[in-house]
Amino acid sequence: MRPTGIWFESYAAEARVLETLRARLWLLALLAALVLLPAVAGPWLLGEFTNLFITLVAVYGLYVTVGMAGQINIAQSAFVGVGAFTAAKLSGMGVPIWATIPAGALAAGCISIVFALPAWRVKGFYLALTTLAAQVMFPIVILALPMSWLGGLVGMPVMPPTLFGLNLGTPTGLYFLGLFVAALATWTAFNLPRSRIGRAFRAVHDNDSAASVMGIQVTRIKIEAFFAGALYAGVAGAVLAYFLQFVTVSSFTLFTSVWYLGMLIVGGLHSPVGPILGVVFVTLLQEGLHKFANAMLQADGGLGGGTVFALSSVVLALCILIALIFEPRGLAHLWHTGMKAFRLWPFPRN
Incomplete structure (x- = not known):
């Protein structure tokens, strides 16, 4: 569903991955941020x-x-x-x-x-x-x-x-x-x-x-x-x-x-957005668990941190299982739903 005011004069224009100028500007902003990241990281x-x-x-x-x-x-x-x-x-x-x-x-x-x-x-x-x-x-x-x-x-x-x-x-x-x-x-x-x-x-x-x-x-x-x-x-x-x-x-x-x-x-298996969201989500989850394990190692001299490291894979598997139960179509479905709602706001979707 597209908001009122967006139309296409050719099939090539309708088949574009980035349909609107706003989407293309957001992509350029993301690429610029990634290119400039080494200057501050x-x-x-x-x-x-x-x-x-x-x-x-x-x-x-x-x-x-x-x-x-x-x-x-x-x-x-x-x-x-x-x-x-x-x-x-x-x-x-x-x-x-x-x-x-x-x-x-x-x-x-x-x-x-x-x-x-x-x-x-x-x-x-x-x-x-x-x-x-x-x-x-x-x-x-x-x-x-x-x-x-x-x-x-x-x-x-x-x-x-x-x-x-x-x-x-x-x-x-x-x-x-x-x-x-x-x-x-x-x-x-x-x-x-x-x-x-x-x-x-x-x-x-x-x-x-x-x-x-x-x-x-x-x-x-x-x-x-x-x-x-x-x-x-x-x-x-x-x-x-x-x-x-x-x-x-x-x-x-x-x-x-x-x-x-x-x-x-x-x-999400069926959208090219799925690999991006899945890799970012799991990577952030892994890094968060590793940071927590390192904090445990420093706090108790390694008594509990080693256990956290050993259980990190189990926690990651449970998080993936929970994600599949509540959103079997993946994070890409949530992304597309949220983007449609954002583009139609403040008008109702039904």
């Missing part, structure tokens, strides 16, 4: 924002695969790890950053095809088990390879990134790298549903049998959905490798994949 805050940007890109990949195409994927962390190890290996060979990030995305996408092939015959719970196999196999393969290849159990160092002579290995440089990648991922995620392949993803999600009757090649679309989601994961993994400066298999676990999926579910 310290290294710790810049690091937190950089990690948030990287996580957002990975969750966008799940939005494409799970939210748009309806293909369950609980191996996103493994695909992130493929991108990270690819970038680490290539950076050690002297490959520049503008080539390592696309290479990491392409490597993750190609490997995802292997585990997307069973989507031709299985779906739902059985497809989830197939992707779980990818997550389980990832550390096994890394550790089984010769140590000279990917570092084995020790891991691999990552060379500091440089771009056109500029050092991006500083907190400010990594922040702007993460901001650029997250902005590009956001732009693609918001425009993908309006594209031809995005509509095909939606059709397969709603009913793959009906989509097949309509002429959509369901098997190809399912594989492309996994490939597209893994591209996001590979980009996130490559940037994460530069951010961590050292990659090991312990950084890409099943627990991380579950949290990626939890962020998407809390934010």
